[in-house]
Amino acid sequence: MDWRKCRSFQEAKARELILKEAPSFHPRFFLALDVSYARGYAFTAALLYDALTGKEVEKKDAVSRVNIPYVPTYLSFREIPPILRLLSSWDVSWDCLLCDGQGVMHPRRFGLASHLGWLLKKPSVGIAKSALCGSFSPPGPEKGDHSPVTDKEGSLLGYVWRNRACTKPVFVSPGNLISFEKSLDVVRMVSGRYRVPLPLHRADKMTKESRKGAQV
DNA sequence: GCGACAG
DNA sequence: ATCTTGTCGC
Numbered sequence: 594m595d596w597r598k599c600r601s602f603q604e605a606k607a608r609e610l611i612l613k614e615a616p617s618f619h620p621r622f623f624l625a626l627d628v629s630y631a632r633g634y635a636f637t638a639a640l641l642y643d644a645l646t647g648k649e650v651e652k653k654d655a656v657s658r659v660n661i662p663y664v665p666t667y668l669s670f671r672e673i674p675p676i677l678r679l680l681s682s683w684d685v686s687w688d689c690l691l692c693d694g695q696g697v698m699h700p701r702r703f704g705l706a707s708h709l710g711w712l713l714k715k716p717s718v719g720i721a722k723s724a725l726c727g728s729f730s731p732p733g734p735e736k737g738d739h740s741p742v743t744d745k746e747g748s749l750l751g752y753v754w755r756n757r758a759c760t761k762p763v764f765v766s767p768g769n770l771i772s773f774e775k776s777l778d779v780v781r782m783v784s785g786r787y788r789v790p791l792p793l794h795r796a797d798k799m800t801k802e803s804r805k806g807a808q809v
Numbered sequence: 810g811c812g813a814c815a816g
Numbered sequence: 817a818t819c820t821t822g823t824c825g826c
Contacts, residue, residue, distance in 0.1 A: 628816075630817055663817070665814040673816070676814080694815045704815065725815045 599667050603703035606711050614716060614771045618629065619781070620688035621645050623783055626709075627693045628672050629800040635659040635675040636807065638799035641685055642792040644782045649795060654803045655679040666700055666725070669708035676709065689779060690717035690768065691792055696776070698742055698751040698766035700726050702752050710769025717768030720774045720790060724764055732762055739777065741765075746791075749773055754780055760798030761790045 597744030623642045628635050640652040657675040664671075674695070687761070696719030703711075710717030727742040727750045742764065749758065751766025753797040767776040785791025 628817090630816085663816055665816090667816050701814080719815085721815045723815065724813095726813090 594661060594664075594667075594670065596664065596667060599670055600701065603666075604707075606704040607697070607707065610707055610711060610769045611701070612697065612767050612769075612772055614775050617686075618716060618771070618775070620716065620779060620782070621647070622650070622687045623689050623792055624685065625691040625790075625796040626676055626688035626798035627793060627800045628675055629797070629804055630659065631804050631807075633659060633809070635672075636800050636802065636804045637675045637679045637681055638794045638796045639676075639685075640688060640792055640799065642691075642783060642795075647793075648695070651685060652795075652799060653683050653685075654681060654732050654799055655682065656803065656807060667702075668694055669705040672705060673708060673712070677712075688716065689693070689771070690715060690808075691779075691783065691790065692717060692719050692768060693721070693793055693797070695719045695721045695725050695764065696751065696766035696768035698725065698727055698764055704766070704768070706766070706768030708768075714770075716770040717805040718771060718779050718792060719764075719766045719768050721764040721781065722761075722789065724753075726750070734759050738762075741766075752777055756780070756784055756790060757786065757788050763789060 706719030
């Protein structure tokens with residue numbers, strides 16, 4: 594991997610992101626994505642969630658070989674190949690992507706959710722379980738409590754969001770084609786009762802389930 | 810130079 | 817992320 598080229602790529606493409614939704618953006622169907630690893634294989638899961646009924650509509654998983662290592666700030670280069678492989682073999686449509694990782698809350702404003710949203714030209718939101726960059730004050734203890742995450746210059750990067758009372762908060766940021774405010778609304782729509790928003794919680798379970806039943 | 814560092 | 821036992825709380 595040529596990380597210098599990856600870095601230039603991130604810097605260039607981050608300028609093409611649109612942190613604003615279309616006027617007609619009223620998302621109902623969300624596609625949650627997650628990937629887990631074992632013995633050189635990536636176990637990818639995608640789950641289509643209907644926020645109106647609160648139920649999952651469809652789901653699919655896939656297994657791929659992985660060579661690219663995890664290097665902080667370059668996660669998307671490792672996860673996107675297996676994710677695209679799954680999506681290309683599946684006829685599914687959705688309004689917004691939910692990714693297990695950062696959106697623009699990234700040193701070069703181009704985390705996994707942004708990279709995917711940019712590639713697919715679709716709205717996306719990044720939801721990460723820990724911080725990669727930025728500073729913030731801890732949000733209150735109740736579900737829904739949140740505080741802004743900013744960079745050194747004071748620009749907004751996203752929010753630290755308490756998805757469940759008295760539990761470690763998650764980091765929410767827009768990926769592409771959605772605003773900061775709307776990305777928080779999206780998380781409210783799919784929050785559920787776990788630490789991580791429901792669709793992503795389920796996608797994570799799928800990923801581990803497919804790994805358990807793998808003969809590789 | 811040192812520490813931090815999504816999954 | 818993964819490895820890995822018990823343990824605390826609803």
